[in-house]
Amino acid sequence: MIIFGHRATRIGSVDLYGTSCNYCEQSNSQEITVFGRYAHVFWIPMFPLGKVVVSECNHCMRTIRRNEFTPQLSRKYEEQKNRLKTPFWHWIGLIIIGLLIALISITAKSTPTDPRAKLLNRDLDSMVLNPSQQEDSIAFHIESMMELFVDEENHPERFKYAVKQKEDKILVLMKVPTLKQVRKKNRTEILDMINTSLETEEGIQGKEIYIGVEGKYTIMLLQTPKTIKNGRFISESPLYEFYGQLPLKKNKKAPPLFDKILSKLDQNKDGEVSRIEAKGILLKEFGDIDTDGNEFVTREEFEVHMIRKEKLKNNF
Numbered sequence: 001m002i003i004f005g006h007r008a009t010r011i012g013s014v015d016l017y018g019t020s021c022n023y024c025e026q027s028n029s030q031e032i033t034v035f036g037r038y039a040h041v042f043w044i045p046m047f048p049l050g051k052v053v054v055s056e057c058n059h060c061m062r063t064i065r066r067n068e069f070t071p072q073l074s075r076k077y078e079e080q081k082n083r084l085k086t087p088f089w090h091w092i093g094l095i096i097i098g099l100l101i102a103l104i105s106i107t108a109k110s111t112p113t114d115p116r117a118k119l120l121n122r123d124l125d126s127m128v129l130n131p132s133q134q135e136d137s138i139a140f141h142i143e144s145m146m147e148l149f150v151d152e153e154n155h156p157e158r159f160k161y162a163v164k165q166k167e168d169k170i171l172v173l174m175k176v177p178t179l180k181q182v183r184k185k186n187r188t189e190i191l192d193m194i195n196t197s198l199e200t201e202e203g204i205q206g207k208e209i210y211i212g213v214e215g216k217y218t219i220m221l222l223q224t225p226k227t228i229k230n231g232r233f234i235s236e237s238p239l240y241e242f243y244g245q246l247p248l249k250k251n252k253k254a255p256p257l258f259d260k261i262l263s264k265l266d267q268n269k270d271g272e273v274s275r276i277e278a279k280g281i282l283l284k285e286f287g288d289i290d291t292d293g294n295e296f297v298t299r300e301e302f303e304v305h306m307i308r309k310e311k312l313k314n315n316f
């Protein structure tokens with residue numbers, strides 16, 4: 001429930017000298033008060049709705065509105081109204097919303113997008129109304145099935161199709177512009193029809209099946225080997241798996257240190273470093289590393305040594 005409405009607060013007043021009340025004829029008894037009206041949502045001011053200007057007589061207590069002001073009152077008000085401005089906090093709701101939108105757009109820009117989202121968008125763009133039997137026979141068969149079994153009121157002639165295959169995976173994309181109008185629990189019938197159609201295809205057996213069904217704007221229904229999602233605001237990300245796992249970060253897996261040492265120092269390529277071949281820190285610590293004292297450092301001796309060093313470092 002959203003509670004909204006409008007309220008007014010007193011912005012300020014104009015003292016009047018040399019005017020007299022139209023009703024009681026008392027002079028110097030009037031005061032002009034300016035109220036600012038603003039729209040609020042949950043009592044947070046959103047934006048101003050204009051001013052209400054009234055003149056009150058402190059003597060007879062009569063109040064008159066701006067349109068009833070005498071020319072004299074009007075003039076006095078016009079002279080001083082510039083200092084009776086709408087306070088900025090009447091805008092505070094819109095200011096906060098503006099800041100939030102700015103913040104969200106900054107965050108959205110700094111979040112790296114999944115490169116697979118691009119691939120999916122590209123494939124969604126490739127959907128066509130009438131897939132040809134030669135170029136995309138699977139899509140052609142799915143379309144035939146939809147034309148046969150989907151009610152006319154859902155306009156199967158407006159559906160679009162694309163089928164992509166990748167190694168042991170198949171991705172079926174469909175656009176159903178009327179999907180929003182179909183009752184949620186009935187939408188999965190589209191998946192059933194696609195799956196049934198795929199069962200009759202040759203060469204599909206054993207493949208992982210991915211299905212994405214787009215409504216008017218976004219994917220509202222999807223199926224992967226792991227999940228089925230159905231809803232107006234689902235994430236399309238489960239379909240990304242069709243395109244594979246994200247590549248690991250570069251340099252995450254550097255070659256083991258000993259391989260580097262071997263490539264530099266092991267001149268006779270016997271997979272061990274002799275005292276003669278050793279240099280630098282390896283030579284300095286040779287006695288410690290070469291635990292069996294055979295004057296050769298093996299991979300095992302080197303790794304045991306490194307683990308021991310790591311443990312010592314962590315103890316301090």
Ligand SMILES: [Zn+2]
Binds near residue numbers: 021023025026058
């Ligand atoms: Zn009066």
